[in-house]
Amino acid sequence: MRTLAVAFVVVALLAMAGTEGMAQREQVRIGISLPLTGPASASGKAAEAGYRLALDEINKAGGVLGRRLQIFIEDDGNLPAKAVPIFTKFVTVDRVHAITGIFGSAVGVSIVGPAKLHEPLIAMLGAASPLVERGFEGYKYLFHYHPWAYHNMEAVFSFMEFVRTGTGASTIAMLYEDGPFGSAGIGDTRAELIKRGFDVPFMESFKSGSGDFTALLSRAKRHPVDVLFWIGFDADALPIAVQSREVGFKPRLIFGTPASWPVGYEGNPVARDVAGMAGWTSASPLPASKEFVKKYQAKYGGLTEEYMAPMGFVTLTTLAAAMNKAGTTDRDRVAAELARTDADTPLGKLRFKPSRLSPSVYQGFDSDLWMVFQFREGRRVPVWPKSMAAGPLAWRWR
Amino acid sequence: MELFLQTLANALIQSGTYALASAGLALAVGVLHIVNFAHGEFLMVGAFVAYWLSVLAGIDPIASLVPAGAVMFAASGAIYHASIRRVLLAPELNALLLTFGIGITLQNLAILVFGATPRVVHTAYQLTVVTLGPVSVGVAPLVTLVVSVTLLAGMYAVLYRTGVGKSIRAVAQNRTGAHLVGLDVDRIYLLTFGIASALAAIAGSMVLVRIGASPHMGFGFVLKAFAIIVMAGLGNLTGVLWASLVLATAEAFVRTYVPGGGGAAEAVFFLLIFFTLVWRSWRTA
Numbered sequence: 001m002r003t004l005a006v007a008f009v010v011v012a013l014l015a016m017a018g019t020e021g022m023a024q025r026e027q028v029r030i031g032i033s034l035p036l037t038g039p040a041s042a043s044g045k046a047a048e049a050g051y052r053l054a055l056d057e058i059n060k061a062g063g064v065l066g067r068r069l070q071i072f073i074e075d076d077g078n079l080p081a082k083a084v085p086i087f088t089k090f091v092t093v094d095r096v097h098a099i100t101g102i103f104g105s106a107v108g109v110s111i112v113g114p115a116k117l118h119e120p121l122i123a124m125l126g127a128a129s130p131l132v133e134r135g136f137e138g139y140k141y142l143f144h145y146h147p148w149a150y151h152n153m154e155a156v157f158s159f160m161e162f163v164r165t166g167t168g169a170s171t172i173a174m175l176y177e178d179g180p181f182g183s184a185g186i187g188d189t190r191a192e193l194i195k196r197g198f199d200v201p202f203m204e205s206f207k208s209g210s211g212d213f214t215a216l217l218s219r220a221k222r223h224p225v226d227v228l229f230w231i232g233f234d235a236d237a238l239p240i241a242v243q244s245r246e247v248g249f250k251p252r253l254i255f256g257t258p259a260s261w262p263v264g265y266e267g268n269p270v271a272r273d274v275a276g277m278a279g280w281t282s283a284s285p286l287p288a289s290k291e292f293v294k295k296y297q298a299k300y301g302g303l304t305e306e307y308m309a310p311m312g313f314v315t316l317t318t319l320a321a322a323m324n325k326a327g328t329t330d331r332d333r334v335a336a337e338l339a340r341t342d343a344d345t346p347l348g349k350l351r352f353k354p355s356r357l358s359p360s361v362y363q364g365f366d367s368d369l370w371m372v373f374q375f376r377e378g379r380r381v382p383v384w385p386k387s388m389a390a391g392p393l394a395w396r397w398r
Numbered sequence: 399m400e401l402f403l404q405t406l407a408n409a410l411i412q413s414g415t416y417a418l419a420s421a422g423l424a425l426a427v428g429v430l431h432i433v434n435f436a437h438g439e440f441l442m443v444g445a446f447v448a449y450w451l452s453v454l455a456g457i458d459p460i461a462s463l464v465p466a467g468a469v470m471f472a473a474s475g476a477i478y479h480a481s482i483r484r485v486l487l488a489p490e491l492n493a494l495l496l497t498f499g500i501g502i503t504l505q506n507l508a509i510l511v512f513g514a515t516p517r518v519v520h521t522a523y524q525l526t527v528v529t530l531g532p533v534s535v536g537v538a539p540l541v542t543l544v545v546s547v548t549l550l551a552g553m554y555a556v557l558y559r560t561g562v563g564k565s566i567r568a569v570a571q572n573r574t575g576a577h578l579v580g581l582d583v584d585r586i587y588l589l590t591f592g593i594a595s596a597l598a599a600i601a602g603s604m605v606l607v608r609i610g611a612s613p614h615m616g617f618g619f620v621l622k623a624f625a626i627i628v629m630a631g632l633g634n635l636t637g638v639l640w641a642s643l644v645l646a647t648a649e650a651f652v653r654t655y656v657p658g659g660g661g662a663a664e665a666v667f668f669l670l671i672f673f674t675l676v677w678r679s680w681r682t683a
Binding site: 037039040041178204206207212214215216222242245248260263265 | 519529534615654
């Protein structure tokens, strides 16, 4: 009798596990790899917030293929050593129907091998380096949302020409961090600026986070510089602005392109009229952006200026929409629908086209994503392009 | 000429920051004979204490140097009792690994609690500059230089003019002998570790104005601090000032006059460590 009871319980438990397993297998599952810790965690957490907001919206609207969408978010720390096992786990253990996230270029490069082995559908939210683009050459299932690095530089060149047209500025001093982010293609950037008629009398590298720019800025001061253009990280923003004043270096515009800015920088008088480049700000006039900001505030009770938040939102909502349109999680049919995406998103119009260096890869946003803003009275005010501008470009930074 | 004078001024100003960041490490190495790899993270703690005092209570970072130092002094007591005192007689590698672990723990705690994004403060004098002819320097780093020299002078006075200082020097010279003559060695170690940690935190509150606070800020400073104490000689406090000046001047001139020196300047401290050690071994050979 006792043996029968035990056997009954065991069978019941096995049946429940099987049922639960079947229910899980029926759910649509998406794996998301993001840097939730480490130096890139600000962007990773912003993307996570966007993904979770999207998840709420998708499931509130009925989910994917009539089932609740399930996401698996894992912390890759922006490190290849963590990202590759996570990617493999998504495919072999979690058996996800698509993979998204992938913020850093090093991570993007590291997953090329496992991706080509397992061939999952990938909706890549970040990774700007063309090395990633070339690595995925011939791959049919990569949808790359973020602009490539050359798109970023095209936007910079367009902005510089806008500045020249409006102010007559022609001399640019350049500072760049000496890691892959700052120095990749820097020589080509300078050459292109010179080709477009700008004078670049000063270009120098620095170690990001070193905190001491006085010597470099003292050297730059010897040239009549209109624009100080720097490429680095958030830790460099305050020292560059403060120490420019300390040594009496007075360009008319300081324009930096870190992926994010320090907390409290907006409200600091030293940041006044410093320009930055962003894929999005909460002040964007686009109707889809205003809608996104409203939903974000309702869920999280505050605003964000991190463009990875709407990027995560857009990635998941378009992926889910493609699955619903395809009526299946079949990778080829979902890819076909995703390729037909034509959506008004918080970041602007999204349409996929063959990527420039690897035509099999689908490229989403390009140089049109970028806007330039200036810090003004505690806010980021878009000043370029004209279609997004909420104020004029402030010149003569002092 | 103008560039040369500005470079010298930049070097002098930066040396104040380096000296302040290194003084505590010199004390810890000289007296406790432990290489405190967490020294940079103690500096980071000081920066965050000053940051939150500024944001929550509007207290200026310069005024925060006392509470920042006090917080780290108290925290170091707990760290000492929980861990450091247990490895004082162990092989040096143990202490090195222990302090490395403490540093990693503090850094990751800061990331968990505050996030990885740097944080900046606003002060009234952040935009204020002092101009002397062709040379201009910021008020904030100038104040750091003054605080640094004052603190080092104060430390020197304590070590060489007070009973406590004499005890500290005695323990640094010979732990066993100090114990035999009745000195409470453990208490002196605790006090010294506390002072060294407090000095790191004070340095953190001073650098907050110019570079902000971030969980990753400490590592760069601890590397420079090591170079400085190697050049100065272990336990040589007066040497810390001139070694800081040598390092800051070398870096400033490499950044200014060497093509591509902006990135290469960060290797200067390695070269200085190398040449110092080679020169010392050649001299004693």
